[in-house]
Amino acid sequence: MAKPQLTMGPVLFHWSAEQKRDFWFRVADEAPVDVAYLGEVICSKRTPFFDSHLPEVAERLIAGGKKVVWVTMAEVLSKLDRNTVSGMIVLEGAEIEANDSSALSRLSGRPHRIGQYFNVYNELAMEHLARNGACHFTLPVELPAGSFSTLAATAHKLGAGMEVQIFGRVGLALSARCYHARAHGRTKDNCLFVCENDPDGMDLKTHSGAPFLSINGIQTLSHRFLNLSREVGELKEIGVTAFRLSPHSCDMIAVSRLYRELLDERVTADETDNRLVELGVRQPMMNGFFHAKPGFERVAAHASGE
Amino acid sequence: MNETFAKPELVCPAGTPAALRTAVDAGADAVYCGLANETNARNFAGLNFTPQALEQSIAYAHDRGAKVLLAVNSFATSPRAQLWFDAVDLAARLRADAVIVADIGVASYAVSRYPGLRLHLSVQAGASSPEAIRYYCEEFGISRVVLPRILTVPEIDAIHREIPCEIEAFVFGNIGMMAEGRCSLTNYVTGVSTNMNGVCSPASDVRYVEHSDGSTAATLGDFEIDCYAAEEKTGYPTICKGRYMRPGREEPYYAFEEPVSLNLSALLPDLVRAGVSALKIEGRQRSRSYVHSVVSAYRRAVDDVAAGRTPDLSTLAMLTEGGKQTQGAYATKKWR
Secondary structure, three states: OOOOEEEEOOOOOOOOHHHHHHHHHHHHHHOOOOEEEEOOOOOHHHHHHHHHHHHHHHHHHHHOOOEEEEEOOOOOOOHHHHHHHHHHHOOOOOEEEEOOHHHHHHHOOOOEEEOOOOOOOOHHHHHHHHHOOEEEEEOOOOOOHHHHHHHHHHHHHHOOEEEEEEEEEEEEEEOOOOHHHHHOOOOHHHOOOHHHHOOOOEEEEOOOOOEEEEEEOOEEEEEEEEEOOOOHHHHHHHOOOEEEEOOOOOOHHHHHHHHHHHHOOOOOHHHHHHHHHHOOOOOOOEOOHHHOOOOOOOOOOOOOOO | OOOOOOOOEEEEEOOOHHHHHHHHHOOOOEEEEOEOOOOOOOOOOOOOEOHHHHHHHHHHHHHOOOEEEEEEOOOOOOOOOHHHHHHHHHHHHOOOOEEEEOOHHHHHHHHHHOOOOOEEEOHHHOOOOHHHHHHHHHHHOOOEEEOOOOOOHHHHHHHHOOOOOEEEEEEEEEOOOOOOOOOOHHHHHHOOOHHHHOOOOOHHHEEEEEOOOOOEEEEEOOEEEEEEOOOOOOOOOOHHHOEEEEOOEEEEEEOOOOOOEEEOHHHHHHHHHOOEEEEEEOOOOOOHHHHHHHHHHHHHHHHHHHOOOOOOOHHHHHHOHHHOEEOHHHHOHHHO
16 A cells, blocks of 8 residues: 655634745644645635745745645636636646636546535436546535445545545535635625734634634634544555645644654654644544534544444 | 526425425425435434325426426435435335435436436536536536525626526525535534535534523533523524634624524526526425415515516515524625
8 A cells, every 4th residue: 555645734813924925934843744625625715825935935945855635626716716717727737726616617628636615425416527537526414424434435446635624624615705814893795804814714603602713704614623644554555545625823843753653653743732832733623424413522542433 | 687597496395394394385386305215415303205205296396387306415325325325216116306415426327227317416516616416417417406595696696607507596585605525624523514414513412501600501422512691592502503603702603604594585697697497495394384484475476577577575584594694605705
C-alpha cells in the first residue's frame, strides 16, 4: 500500500495577503505535506488581494516538493464568482479541484479532483464523475465510517484517490448571504471586508452562552475543531489515500508534523491529542460525524461507525 | 396592465394523499410529493406517500389533467443507495410525470434505466449559475431546473438566456437561509442529516424549556436555538432562524435570518417576463386547509396575471410565517 498522503487544504479565512503568503512559504519550506490546495473557496471579493502572490507561492511550494492543486469556489453566483472559476480552469497544466458543478462541464475529459463541497455520497456518483476525468475525491465531511468504506472500495476500483479531512473546523453550510457583513449591519456588496478580523471565523454562542457555530463570510463552520486522530488507523485500513488538514491560525507546521507522525504510526492517538492541547488548539475537539453521531460530539473510545 | 403572458405552470406541494387531492381540486397544474422514507428532503413523521397511495394519487391527478412530480431529491448514501434507485423505479412504473433529482448518482441511474423519464433538477442540487445548470442538462438531459431562492429577478432573466431548459422558481412559503443540499447543520446537532436522511431540525430533538423568569428556550439537541421572553410568541427551533450572540454584541440577534416567509405574489409578472415557466409553492409539511388557501389564491393570481389583470393577494399575507413576509433575494441584491 502506498504511503498515506498528508495534505494542506485551502485557507478558508480572509487572512491578509502577507499572512497568507508567509503561511504558504512556511508550508513550502517546513511542513511534511504532499499536496497544497491553493485558491479562494469562499468569497470571490477576496481574490484580488492575493492573486498577485499566487505564482511565487506556487513556485515555492513546488520547490519544496509539494504538489499544487488549484481549488474552485464552493458557491458560484455572481459574475465575479464565475470569472474566478473560469480564470482558474484555463490555467495551463494546472490540476483543479472542483467544488461546484459550474466547474465540471469545463473540466470534462481532463484529469481533475472533486472537492469536499461537491456532493458525492454514493458509488454511482463517483463512477459518473470518474468517467469525465475525476481522479481524486475529497468526501463530504458529514459521511459516517460505513459510507467511507463503500466509497473507498469504489475509488480503489476506479484507480482514484480518496481524501478525508481530519483536522480543523468543518464547513457545515453555505449561503448566498454574507453573515459576517450581516453581523455588522452591512451587506455582501458593502462588507468592507469585516471578515478579515476573524482569522479562524467569528464565533456564535447560544443564549445560554454555549459555543455553537463559527461564521466565515457566506460559510457556517463548526465551532469545534475536527480531530480524527483515533480514526486515522481505520481510515487507512479501508483505503483512504490522503488526509487533509484545514488551515487555522495556530502553528500548522507543528500540527502537520504531528499528524505525519500519527500517519506513520510514530505517535499514538492519545499522544497526538495531548500534543494538540499543548499547541493550544481549541478544546474539546469533535469526531461525531464519523461515528454517525451528532457531528459536534467527541466520541471518546473507539466506537464503530454506522 | 395590458400585457398578457404565457401562463406559467402552478406547482403545488402535497405531504399526504388528501393534500394532493386538495391541491388538484384547488387548481394546481402539477403537484409534487415524496415517498415516506429518506429519499426526499421532507422526510417527516406522518408525512408522505406509500407506493400504493402514490399510485392512487397519480390516477386521481391524471384523471383531472394535473401532473405528479416525485421528489427523489436527497442524496443516495452508500451503502443504502438502492433505496433511492428503487424510488426512481417506482416513479417510472407508476408513470409519474417527472422525477425531481439532486444527486448525480440518482440522475445517472434514472437516465441509464429510463431514458424517456422526465427529470427536473431539484433546488437541492444548488445549481445557481448557467454553467452549473448546463452541466446537468448536458450530462443527464434535465428538462427543468428549480432555481435556488438566492437570485434576483434580473439574474434569473440572465440565466434564462444562457440555459437550454425550463425554469421553476419558488414563489411562496418557508425560506431556508442555507444553500439547499449543502447544509449539515442538523447533522452537526442531532446526528441525522438533511442530505442523507431528508431531515431538517427533527421534532424528536426539539424541547421547550421554561425558565424561572417566564422566558421559554427552544432547544434542538444540546443547543438553545432561541429563547423567547414571556410576552413573545415561541417559534420552532430551526438552526438558521435562531438568535445567537457574537463577540462584541451580547444581545442575541438573528445571525442568519428572521423567521419570515417568502411571498412573491407582487413579482409574478416580472418572474414570468424573466422566463420562469413554473411557479412553485413550498409546504409539503403543511395542512390541507393551508394548501387549499394558498393554491386557490395563487390559481386566481396566475390567471389574473396571464389575462393582464392586477392580482389580489391580500389573503396570502395571513398565511405567512408569523405574519411576516419577504421577497427575499428576488427583489434586491441588498438581501445578501
